[in-house]
Amino acid sequence: MAAPDICSRSRYSSMTALEELNRTTLLCRDYVAEGLSDIEIGHSFRSLRVLCVSDLQNLSSHSGQTALVTLVSLLSRMGIQVGLAVPDVAMLFPQPPLSGSSLRSALIASSEIFVTGATVRCDSDCNPDLIFVLGDSKIDTGQANSWRLSGSDWYGALKMEESVKTKAWTAEWPIGSMVSAAMAANEAFKFVMRRLPLRDPADSIFFEPSPSCSWNFGSLPIRSQDVDLGEVDLISAGAISQAALYALMRLPKVFMWGRIFDDDVTGRSNLNRNMLTLVSDVGLKKVLVVAQRCGTKLRLEPVPNRFTHRPSNPRTLAPRVLVGVDDIPSRWQVQRSAPGWLAVGGTSHFSVSSSAHLPDEPCCGCLHPVDDPAGANPIPTVSFVSFWAGLAMAVRLVREALAIPYSRNQQHLWLTPLRMDLPHAGMWSPVASRQDCPVPCFSSTASCSKR
Numbered sequence: 001m002a003a004p005d006i007c008s009r010s011r012y013s014s015m016t017a018l019e020e021l022n023r024t025t026l027l028c029r030d031y032v033a034e035g036l037s038d039i040e041i042g043h044s045f046r047s048l049r050v051l052c053v054s055d056l057q058n059l060s061s062h063s064g065q066t067a068l069v070t071l072v073s074l075l076s077r078m079g080i081q082v083g084l085a086v087p088d089v090a091m092l093f094p095q096p097p098l099s100g101s102s103l104r105s106a107l108i109a110s111s112e113i114f115v116t117g118a119t120v121r122c123d124s125d126c127n128p129d130l131i132f133v134l135g136d137s138k139i140d141t142g143q144a145n146s147w148r149l150s151g152s153d154w155y156g157a158l159k160m161e162e163s164v165k166t167k168a169w170t171a172e173w174p175i176g177s178m179v180s181a182a183m184a185a186n187e188a189f190k191f192v193m194r195r196l197p198l199r200d201p202a203d204s205i206f207f208e209p210s211p212s213c214s215w216n217f218g219s220l221p222i223r224s225q226d227v228d229l230g231e232v233d234l235i236s237a238g239a240i241s242q243a244a245l246y247a248l249m250r251l252p253k254v255f256m257w258g259r260i261f262d263d264d265v266t267g268r269s270n271l272n273r274n275m276l277t278l279v280s281d282v283g284l285k286k287v288l289v290v291a292q293r294c295g296t297k298l299r300l301e302p303v304p305n306r307f308t309h310r311p312s313n314p315r316t317l318a319p320r321v322l323v324g325v326d327d328i329p330s331r332w333q334v335q336r337s338a339p340g341w342l343a344v345g346g347t348s349h350f351s352v353s354s355s356a357h358l359p360d361e362p363c364c365g366c367l368h369p370v371d372d373p374a375g376a377n378p379i380p381t382v383s384f385v386s387f388w389a390g391l392a393m394a395v396r397l398v399r400e401a402l403a404i405p406y407s408r409n410q411q412h413l414w415l416t417p418l419r420m421d422l423p424h425a426g427m428w429s430p431v432a433s434r435q436d437c438p439v440p441c442f443s444s445t446a447s448c449s450k451r
Contacts, residue, residue, distance in 0.1 A: 017117040018042045020271045020279075021079050026380035030349060031206070033197040044192045045079040046117055051128035051143075053085045057168045058134040062092045064169030065103055066250050067134055067149050067177035069095045070387075072107055074185035076114040077272050077383035078192075083126035084108070096249055096293045097276050113278045115271050130191055132184045133161070135168040145191075145209070149184055151176030153222055157214035158183040158420075172222055174250050178391055179215050185384040186210075186417050206350075206418050213420035217395045220404055229256035229401045233318040234300070235307050235334050237262035237286035239273040239381070240324030240345040243390020244397070245294055246275040251398065257299040258318050261307040262286045269378065273386040309333040320400065322393055323364070326379060328371045331364045335439050343396045345389040347381055352415040354392035355431060356405065357441075362431040365439035367412060388417050 018025070018038055025041045032041065052071060058064040068086065075082050088104040097113075100106040104122065111120040131146035133139050139146060139161075150157045150166035156179025159166065169177060193207040229248075234241045237260050248254060266274070266281045266289060276293040277286075287302035294300050310316060319340040323331055326346050335342060335357070344364045346353040357363045392413060399405050410428040419425055437444035 016268070017046060017079055017115060019268045020115045021045065022269045022272075023378060023380055024078060024272050024382045026378065027349060027382050027385075028193065028196070030380065031193065031198050031200070031203050033199050036196065041196065042079065044195055046081070048080045048130070048188065048192055049083065049126050049128045050075055050080055050188055051083040051085060051124065051126055051131045052134075053124075053131060053137055053139050054087075054134035055137040056087045056089065058137050059086060059089045059103065061169045061171065062250075062252065063151075063153070063171035063174040063177040064134055065089075065092055065095070066174035067169060067181050068103070069098060069107065070178050070181035070246075071132060071149070071184050072110065072120060073114060073275060074181060074383045074387060075188055076110065076118040076120065077275075078185070078189060079115050079118045079272075080188060081118065081126070082120045083123040083128060084120065085124035086122075093250065093252065094295075094297075096246075096295070097278055113280070116279060130188055136166050147184060147187060149177070149180035151180050151214075152219075154219045155214065155216040156180035156183065157212070158187070158210065159212045160209070172252065175217055175247070175391075175395060178247060178250070178387075179217070182384045182387050182391070182417065183210070183213055183215070183420055185387075186420070189382060189384065190418065208419070210419060210421035213425075215420060215426065217392075218399075218406070220399065220402060223253070223402075226253045226255060227251070227398065227401060229254065229397060230320060231318040232256045232258040232320045232322060232397065234258065234260040234322045234324070235262075235330070236324040237290045237302075238264070238270070238324055239275070239386035240347070240389045240393065241322060242274045242276045242290060242324075243387045244322055244324065244345065244394040245290065245298060245300075245390075246387075247391050247394040248397070249294060249297055254398065255297060258320075259301045259303050260287050260290055261303045261305060263304055263306045273381055273383045275383075275387065275390070307334060307337075309337045320397065322397065324390065324393065328368050331368065332438050335363045335365055335441065341400050343393050343400075345393040347379075347385050347389050349380055350385060350416055350418050352385060352389045352392065352413075352417065354389060354396065354413040354415070355411055356396045356400065357411070357431075360442055361408075361411065362433040362443045363437065363439050363441035365437045365441060366434045366444060367431045369434055369436055369438055384417065388415055
């Protein structure tokens with residue numbers, strides 16, 4: 001008599017996961033054969049088994065622990081099954097939205113809390129399709145294709161097992177560890193895409209495995225004293241803002257306060273990329289979820305309204321503003337009200353845009369002067385793409401607070417993380433002022449007056 005109930009629960013879990021992975025499925029449809037169903041695409045992700053391996057030494061640093069937590073989170077938000085071959089160690093630093101004092105126990109407790117059906121188990125014999133190894137941890141090299149995650153405070157690398165030797169994770173700041181985790185999650189995604197029939201076989205080049213890849217956000221000295229980011233307002237409590245806050249919460253001795261604006265509630269389709277959100281948060285206002293997860297380290301006042309530019313009171317925002325909105329006219333509105341420094345993170349399918357703007361520099365309207373009314377809605381995306389956008393925005397904020405911003409030639413970053421082993425995966429560039437800037441900003445009007 002129990003069998004029908006089990007089957008019913010299984011169908012419910014499968015259909016719920018399809019809804020939660022809807023945006024990832026849409027992204028896959030950029031390339032997969034047209035006759036493929038959502039169920040077939042979803043099953044390819046949910047059937048993938050990934051083993052994460054680490055020894056005690058590599059989990060004895062905050063950076064190593066952050067690499068593991070971030071990797072498991074990004075994999076789970078794609079519906080992937082994760083096995084752990086790791087020792088149980090004390091959590092050195094909070095890892096929201098996980099809770100508890102034991103790292104392995106917290107990860108096992110995260111089973112199915114990110115996406116329905118995405119399990120996390122302590123299972124070194126899970127017959128994995130892929131293996132990810134932290135630093136120089138020892139593994140049996142014959143099981144499956146494997147990559148090693150390595151790096152430093154600001155630099156992350158991913159190398160196939162046959163590549164050169166790596167060192168243990170010892171870094172104090174975990175920017176590099178989050179970079180390596182994002183690159184590893186990307187390899188898992190590409191593995192799934194290689195198992196699916198593509199509409200154009202020539203597109204298979206985008207999904208080839210990367211034998212070795214790396215990314216460096218630019219090294220900065222690690223300060224022993226507190227880093228006060230000051231008052232910061234966030235526009236949107238969605239995926240990009242959550243990724244930025246996820247990263248900032250993991251930086252030791254970094255604090256800030258401010259507000260977060262958003263009128264949206266958490267939907268199931270948000271779970272595939274919102275790094276601070278759990279299945280149990282569905283139906284709750286996003287700003288309330290985010291403010292609660294940030295706690296006292298990043299003190300955010302939740303404002304459950306969409307931010308609106310008021311010409312009569314243009315200085316309504318904090319001196320520093322983070323904008324995690326893909327809608328271009330919304331960015332223009334925020335830019336018109338921003339009294340000081342502003343950073344914008346956005347995504348477009350598999351690509352990431354990251355920029356920062358001071359009042360006397362070309363603004364986000366100069367960078368993106370034309371709306372895209374034909375843009376996809378809902379927006380296709382996947383966990384690691386949104387994560388890259390938020391991580392890049394968090395790094396820009398820290399550099400601004402430390403008075404070591406990127407150079408004028410690095411005002412804009414265009415990043416395509418599918419093939420981080422290729423030379424033009426990340427491209428830095430200046431932003432040129434435009435006479436037709438829709439904001440219009442000081443730089444654009446000054447440029448016009450000189451003509």
